[in-house]
Amino acid sequence: MDMRKTSLILLFAMLASGSLLAQGEIDEQMRVMLRDESTFAAFLNSNGFGANYRYGYWRNARNQFILDADFAYVKHPKEYKTTLSYNYSTHRYILGKQNLFWELKGTAGWQKELYRKIDRTGISVRMFYAGGVSVGFLKPIYYKVLTLSPVGQILDEEYLKYTPSIHQETIGGRGPFFKGFNEIKVVPGLTGKTGFSFEYSQKDAIVHALEAAVSLTVYPKNINIMATEKNNFLFFNLIVGYRFGRIIDISEASRSRTWKEKRAERKAQKDTLPYPMY
Numbered sequence: 001m002d003m004r005k006t007s008l009i010l011l012f013a014m015l016a017s018g019s020l021l022a023q024g025e026i027d028e029q030m031r032v033m034l035r036d037e038s039t040f041a042a043f044l045n046s047n048g049f050g051a052n053y054r055y056g057y058w059r060n061a062r063n064q065f066i067l068d069a070d071f072a073y074v075k076h077p078k079e080y081k082t083t084l085s086y087n088y089s090t091h092r093y094i095l096g097k098q099n100l101f102w103e104l105k106g107t108a109g110w111q112k113e114l115y116r117k118i119d120r121t122g123i124s125v126r127m128f129y130a131g132g133v134s135v136g137f138l139k140p141i142y143y144k145v146l147t148l149s150p151v152g153q154i155l156d157e158e159y160l161k162y163t164p165s166i167h168q169e170t171i172g173g174r175g176p177f178f179k180g181f182n183e184i185k186v187v188p189g190l191t192g193k194t195g196f197s198f199e200y201s202q203k204d205a206i207v208h209a210l211e212a213a214v215s216l217t218v219y220p221k222n223i224n225i226m227a228t229e230k231n232n233f234l235f236f237n238l239i240v241g242y243r244f245g246r247i248i249d250i251s252e253a254s255r256s257r258t259w260k261e262k263r264a265e266r267k268a269q270k271d272t273l274p275y276p277m278y
Contacts, residue, residue, distance in 0.1 A: 129195075
């Protein structure tokens with residue numbers, strides 16, 4: 001596991017916890033009472049990065065039922081990009097990488113508000129957990145392989161999948177990204193995650209949050225990302241992310257108003273506030 005990413009995650013958790021002691025202006029804005037949440041997130045984890053969509057259904061004053069959809073790019077911990085020693089203008093590539101791997105996850109679970117913010121500069125702390133299915137996509141990687149003369153002159157080139165018989169000195173860089181999409185393999189799996197969300201928006205109708213979480217995903221067989229390294233069927237990740245979105249008013253009165261009326265109401269509310277909203 002990349003120690004730099006692990007250190008970043010621990011630092012994030014310490015800073016977020018320390019900020020809970022901050023005090024600020026009392027929050028006097030009008031709040032949405034019957035509410036759901038629709039949010040997006042971008043995240044980094046210990047073996048890649050991705051994006052998330054979450055819809056939260058408030059069941060009571062403290063608890064949400066959440067539905068999550070994640071899409072992530074997964075790397076092997078032994079990946080190392082290189083270039084040709086005799087031609088640095090070629091595309092960088094990862095020697096021995098056999099497949100690109102993406103995950104599409106769908107999960108359901110709960111989010112509980114542990115600490116509610118009282119003032120505008122406060123932080124709401126939430127704990128969430130969810131489980132569901134993961135669908136993995138393996139796309140083979142093609143390399144540009146050169147045929148060289150005894151004196152090093154390029155006689156021919158072709159795109160081939162990596163095999164141990166391909167020597168590094170005959171690789172001319174990575175092949176086209178879309179080559180191999182017709183050979184994608186699908187691997188189903190199971191996944192679960194849990195973590196904390198630190199929501200700090202100063203406006204009631206908007207969501208801004210930082211998240212720290214751990215996840216575990218398991219597949220029925222090894223995911224062959226590298227041809228030259230050991231591959232795994234189990235993926236454990238530390239995750240940090242930024243979440244943003246909005247509160248959805250689900251009251252009958254809100255649903256009966258037109259979007260023009262809702263926009264005019266939000267503008268009037270903003271104009272009457274004694275301080276600017278961010």
